[in-house]
Amino acid sequence: MKIRLIDIEDTRNPVVNQILGELDRKKNEAASTGNEELANDCWRELEALKVNIKYIEAFEKIKSKRYRDAWIDLERCEIDVNSIKINSDSGFFIASRCHFIEKQVPKWQSLYPYCLFISPGFKVGYYTCRICNHRIRPRSRCSHIKGKIYNGELCVHEAHDVEMLEISLVRNPVQKYSVAHNDETLDFSLINYLSDFLDNAFENWEAHWTRMSFPMERFSRVDPGSDCPCKSGKKFEECCINEKEISIPHVDFEFFKKIPDEKTRVRFPY
Ligand SMILES: [Zn+2]
Ligand SMILES: [Zn+2]
Known part of the structure; x- marks a missing residue:
């Protein structure tokens, strides 16, 4: 159907x-x-x-x-x-x-502006195969491969006797569920800007990450003690403050439909 x-x-x-x-x-x-x-x-x-x-x-x-x-x-x-x-x-x-x-x-x-994640560390007693219940040991594995399906069921290895060891903050977690940020303090303008153009989830679009240079005058409102617009991670006063221009990260969105011209001009975030 x-x-x-x-x-x-x-x-x-x-x-x-x-x-x-x-x-x-x-x-x-x-x-x-x-x-x-x-x-x-x-x-x-x-x-x-x-x-x-x-x-x-x-x-x-x-x-x-x-x-x-x-x-x-x-x-x-x-x-x-x-x-x-x-x-x-x-x-x-x-x-x-x-x-x-x-x-x-x-x-x-x-x-997304997310870059830090909470990653729990576990000590696992033993694993079993979900398909055949076999207890997996270094020298004793069953014939099922993790991630494959058997008879309509996904083979996963289930952990038993799990002990939580520690919690760490990481940049590239195995799974990205646990975001270590408060959304209120973050800037979602990129994703907001993009989604305004899209009518449904299956419209195609591309994002091209580039850099664009702007003359120093444009950054006159940036506080010297805040993060440098070049995103080096240093403070503005310790980084580009004496340059003639600053190169900042920029995203070019590509759409596969006509976008009104007035909406396509470059948005300057400072
Ligand atoms: Zn098995
Ligand atoms: Zn800089």
């Missing part, structure tokens, strides 16, 4: 829920009768549909300026789309829009 799935209203269509339920039922039935190929096909369809919905929800949250909530959804999309990629061919991956989502998520993430 073909359904329209572009806007948040589409995701609330009762037919979408029906399809999700039907796929899940078919998957379980195929798994219980040992039809692994069908069970895996159902898993793929189900996960691809869910990730499409999640991506539309993330876009909706960005549009309504709920940036932190959208961030969580984008991270979920990143993880799930990766699972689908490992378990599907490129034809399915592209046709189900997973390829598009995989390509767009890191671009959205790059526009």
Whole structure:
């Protein structure tokens, strides 16, 4: 069955829920009768549909300026789309829009002002395979590969006897859920600016990170004790304050539709 799935209203269509339920039922039935190929096909369809919905929800949250909530959804999309990629061919991956989502998520993430994350450190007693319950030891592994699907179920290694060791602040976490910032103090203008131009989650866009130089006069309102506009991490007075011009990070957005000219001029953030 073909359904329209572009806007948040589409995701609330009762037919979408029906399809999700039907796929899940078919998957379980195929798994219980040992039809692994069908069970895996159902898993793929189900996960691809869910990730499409999640991506539309993330876009909706960005549009309504709920940036932190959208961030969580984008991270979920990143993880799930990766699972689908490992378990599907490129034809399915592209046709189900997973390829598009995989390509767009890191671009959205790059526009966020987040750079610090909380990363918990654990000591794990032992792991078991979710597929066969085998207790995994260095010399005793089962035949299942982590991240692959078997009979419609994703193989993950479940941790047991977990002890929390420490919490650290990191720049590149394994998962990006735990943001160590207070959103109120951050600047979301890039993502806000971009989302104003987009009508739906599946419109294509590109972000090109460049630098642009501006004469020093333009920075007369920058406090010498604040961060340098060049983003070196140093204070303005210890960095570019005596230069003739300053080169600042700049993003060029590329759209694949006509944008009114008055909206395309360069926005100067100082
Ligand atoms: Zn196993
Ligand atoms: Zn500087």
